[in-house]
Amino acid sequence: MEKPKPRKTHYHSTVNRRSFMKMLGFGAGAVGLGASTVHAAGFKDLDEMKSSPLANRNLPWWVREVDEPTVKIDWDNMQVFPGPFNTLFNPASWPDKGDYFKIHARNIQSTTKNVQENVPGLSLKDRALADAECWGWGALSGIEPSWTGPDVKAYPKWEHPTMFYTPEQYGVPKYEGTPEENTQMLRVAGRILGAADIGVVKLDDRTKKLLWGHIRFENVEKGYEDKKTHTKVLPNKDLWAVCSVIPQSNWMNKFTERMAWASSNTAAYSRANIYSHRLNVFLHGLGYQHYGGGTEHVGRLVGFGVMAGLAEYGRAGIMVSPQYGTGIRTTLVTITDLPLAVTKPIDAGITDFCRVCKKCAEMCPSGAISMADEPFWGGEKPWQAKGIKGWYLDSQKCYAHMLGGEPDCSRCQTVCPFTKFDEAVMHDLIRISIAKAPVLNGLIRKMDDVFGYGKEPDLSKTPWDMDPMDIPLFGLDQSRS
Amino acid sequence: MRLVSWNWFWFVLIGFVMGGGFVYLRGKLKEMDLKFVWYEWGLTIVGFLLFMFMGQTFVASFAEFQPRAAWMSLVFIGLPVVLIGAVVYRSVQKRIV
Numbered sequence A: 001m002e003k004p005k006p007r008k009t010h011y012h013s014t015v016n017r018r019s020f021m022k023m024l025g026f027g028a029g030a031v032g033l034g035a036s037t038v039h040a041a042g043f044k045d046l047d048e049m050k051s052s053p054l055a056n057r058n059l060p061w062w063v064r065e066v067d068e069p070t071v072k073i074d075w076d077n078m079q080v081f082p083g084p085f086n087t088l089f090n091p092a093s094w095p096d097k098g099d100y101f102k103i104h105a106r107n108i109q110s111t112t113k114n115v116q117e118n119v120p121g122l123s124l125k126d127r128a129l130a131d132a133e134c135w136g137w138g139a140l141s142g143i144e145p146s147w148t149g150p151d152v153k154a155y156p157k158w159e160h161p162t163m164f165y166t167p168e169q170y171g172v173p174k175y176e177g178t179p180e181e182n183t184q185m186l187r188v189a190g191r192i193l194g195a196a197d198i199g200v201v202k203l204d205d206r207t208k209k210l211l212w213g214h215i216r217f218e219n220v221e222k223g224y225e226d227k228k229t230h231t232k233v234l235p236n237k238d239l240w241a242v243c244s245v246i247p248q249s250n251w252m253n254k255f256t257e258r259m260a261w262a263s264s265n266t267a268a269y270s271r272a273n274i275y276s277h278r279l280n281v282f283l284h285g286l287g288y289q290h291y292g293g294g295t296e297h298v299g300r301l302v303g304f305g306v307m308a309g310l311a312e313y314g315r316a317g318i319m320v321s322p323q324y325g326t327g328i329r330t331t332l333v334t335i336t337d338l339p340l341a342v343t344k345p346i347d348a349g350i351t352d353f354c355r356v357c358k359k360c361a362e363m364c365p366s367g368a369i370s371m372a373d374e375p376f377w378g379g380e381k382p383w384q385a386k387g388i389k390g391w392y393l394d395s396q397k398c399y400a401h402m403l404g405g406e407p408d409c410s411r412c413q414t415v416c417p418f419t420k421f422d423e424a425v426m427h428d429l430i431r432i433s434i435a436k437a438p439v440l441n442g443l444i445r446k447m448d449d450v451f452g453y454g455k456e457p458d459l460s461k462t463p464w465d466m467d468p469m470d471i472p473l474f475g476l477d478q479s480r481s
Numbered sequence B: 001m002r003l004v005s006w007n008w009f010w011f012v013l014i015g016f017v018m019g020g021g022f023v024y025l026r027g028k029l030k031e032m033d034l035k036f037v038w039y040e041w042g043l044t045i046v047g048f049l050l051f052m053f054m055g056q057t058f059v060a061s062f063a064e065f066q067p068r069a070a071w072m073s074l075v076f077i078g079l080p081v082v083l084i085g086a087v088v089y090r091s092v093q094k095r096i097v
Helices: A017-033 A035-040 A046-051 A053-057 A097-116 A124-139 A179-193 A264-286 A301-307 A350-357 A359-363 A395-402 A411-415 A425-436 A438-450 B007-031 B038-063 B067-076 B078-096
Strands: A197-202 A215-218 A224-226 A231-235 A240-247 A290-292 A328-336
Touching: A097 A124, A124 A179, A124 A264, A179 A197, A179 A264, A197 A301, A240 A264, A240 A301, A264 A290, A264 A328, A301 A328, A350 A425, A350 A438, A359 A411, A359 A438, A425 A438, A425 B038, B038 B067, B038 B078, B067 B078
Parallel strands: A215 A231
Antiparallel strands: A197 A240, A224 A231, A240 A328, A290 A328
C-alpha cells in the first residue's frame, strides 16, 4: 500500500494566522482530553494520525475516517435505480397520478393565496426573490440574456409550479413601494443574489449619453431588439439603471498573471452573468421591465459605476472603490422601470490620490496607463469617447499584452494601493487619511512600496499545494464579498 | 472547514494579558512605593495602544499573504513603542535615583 503523502499546509514560508489558530485548537484539544482523544480516533500515536488520509482532508480531529459508512448497505442485493424520471417529481411515478396533480394544484392555490394576502415572508417580493435565487439558472437562454431579459414564462411542470409567475398570474397588482423602499429592497436582493453593492442612476438627458450608441428610445410600451439592424430599443418612460458591483477575488488576483485558472476577472464575469439572470427574474417576478443585464449590453460601465457612487474614476481608467479598491470586475447595469431612489457619486479622495500615486502606470507591463500628473481631456482614438477629463487608457497596448498570451493580466488592479484585503485595521486608517489628509498621499504611496504591497507572491508553492479548505469558496475571500 | 471559531481565544488571551499586566504593574509600583505622574500614565496607554495596533497589523498581514508588511509593521509601529517605553522608563527611573 502506498504510504500517504505528508500534509501540505505550508503555503507560505511562515505559518499563517488560520493555520496557527488550527494548531492552537489541536493543541488545546490534545491537552484537554489527553491520550483518550488519540485512542478514540483510532490511532496508535500522533504520527499515525498526522500521516493518515484523514489528515490530508483536514477533517476536525474528532471526526473519524471509517471503511464503511455509518448506514448499513447490502451491496449484494443493491438495486440499480433507473434514473430521475422514476422519482416522484414525475407524475407517472405516483401510484395514482391524481395525487400528484392534487398536490400541484394545492401548491398553486396556497402560494397564490399567500401572495394575494401579502403574508410576510411569502409575499410577491419574497416569491420573486425565491424564483430568482432558486430558478435564476433556469432562466439561462444563452451565454448572455437577451436585451429584454431571459424568457421566463411560468413553467408549471416541476415541484414549484408557480415558478416564474408574474403578479398578473397571481392575481395581484405589481409590487408597489416608494423609490427608497424599492432601492433598499433591491440592495437586499442584490446581496442575496450575488452583488457586493448596488447603486442607482436615473436615465436623464445627461446619463442617457452613457448608454451605447446603438440603443435608442421609442414611444412603445415595452422595449425590444431589432437584430437585423443591431438596434436595441428602450421605451420612452422613466427608467433607472441598477448598477451592481461584481467583485473580483483578491486571493485569485495574486496568481492571475502566472496561472491560467486564476483569471479572477473572467471568473467574475461568469458570476456576473449568473447574477444578471437572477436579477432579471426578480424584476420579472415583481412585475417590472428589465433590459440588458449582460456584462456588455447597456453602456459605459465605469461611467455608470461612477455616477452611481460605487467608485471614483482612477488613473487606469477603471473604477476605484473605497471598499473594494480596483477589485471590481464590472458594474453590471440593468435597466428597469421599477421606480428607484438614485445614489449620488462619491468623493473619498481617490482621484486626488491617483494624481500622485502612479503605481499602476509604473507597473503596467504594456505601458498602457498614462503617467501624466494631471487628468486630461482625451478620447481621440476610435475606441474611446470624448467628454471626460481623466487618464485615458491606451487600450490597444493593454489588449495587445493581455490578450496576446496566457495567462491573463490584472496587474493594475493587483498593485493599486486601494486593493487590499480587509484584515489589517491599518488599511482603514490609510483610507481615512487619503480622504481627509491628502497632504500625506505621497508618503502613503512610498510606504505602500516599503511594506511590499503589490509584489508577486512566491510561487515555489502554488495553490495546488494548499490545504483545499484554506481556499476561499469561489475564490472570494471575505473582504471581497 | 472550521466548525469552531477560535477568535474568542485571542480576546480571552488579550484580556488576561491586559488584566494581568495592569495588576502586575500596580503591584510593582506599590512594592517600590512609586507613583506614575499623569503624563507617564498617558504615554503608557498610548504605547500600549500602539503595541496592540502593531500586533493586529502583524498577524493580519500574514493572513493577507503580506509577510513583508508584517515585518515592516514591527519596525514602523514597534519603534515608537520602544521609544515611548524608554521615555517612561527613564522618567520613572530618575525619581528612583
